[in-house]
Amino acid sequence: MITTDDLRFFLSLAVTRSLAEAARALDVTPPAVTQRLHALEKRLGVRLVNRSGRGTALTDEGRLLALRAEQICGELGDLADELAGRRGVVAGHLRVVAPLGFGQRYIAGLVAEFRGHSENVTASLTLSDGPPRLAADDWDVMVHIGELRDSTLVAYPLAPNRRVLCASPAYLARRGAPAKPEDLRGHDCIALRENDEDVTLWRFKQGRGAAVGVRVSPVLSSNAGETAVEWALAGHGIIVRSEWDVAAHVRERRLVPLLASWSLPQANVVALVKSRQELPARTAGFLAHLRAAFATPPWREKP
Structure with missing residues (x-):
């Protein structure tokens, strides 16, 4: 049995x-x-x-x-x-899916907090370091970062999230800083392999000008964001990483933003559900809990 x-x-x-x-x-x-x-x-x-x-x-x-x-x-x-x-009453089982690093840092606590406020709800959180292979009935709310490929899902914006090109002071002292995107071809670059993206093509834009794509040859690559950031902090190269992951390092000058007049594609944080039809009370309640928690992105300094 x-x-x-x-x-x-x-x-x-x-x-x-x-x-x-x-x-x-x-x-x-x-x-x-x-x-x-x-x-x-x-x-x-x-x-x-x-x-x-x-x-x-x-x-x-x-x-x-x-x-x-x-x-x-x-x-x-x-x-x-x-x-x-x-x-x-709000009841039933809430199934939440989120990226591994972001979910550990920002979502796990919110799931437990919501469960603490809703005694008739149980909850499970699935964290994945790659695109999750989930059937339609395996989840209620999915937290997603970056480009959304499935247009059938309904997205609720949670927080803005820039991508940041940065390196440690030790690396810049040794190798200097790039003056333009094309200079990256001569630098040690670190690639994060996630979400089936073309991780060696870094795309930049300056004002309203045309986008510039630079194909880098990574000296180091990993599918774990924490590892890639640790390599950058140790001075091994230049990295493109989400603001949520490196904002504290930038504030404390452990990482230095580069090419300030250029921008990378946004990787905003959204909550996904499967339909605009009436949601179960637990799902709607958790969405509201998420949106309130990210009304001010926790990785940005409060004014």
């Missing part, structure tokens, strides 16, 4: 690319995820996940379980909403 907790566990595992990523999303250790998966497979008598050096992939039985689990959990959520609506 399997429980709804088993189904939710397997759904969390099904949308990640490795057991380690699933462990981070569930806030447990990788051995705990492996042990629970093995126990579930033993109870069901089938293999659900194939594991390799490249990550994880669902078996046919795993895909069937994920599909039915999604349906069952969705129906349970709908039932909870309907019953809650009859009682006039």
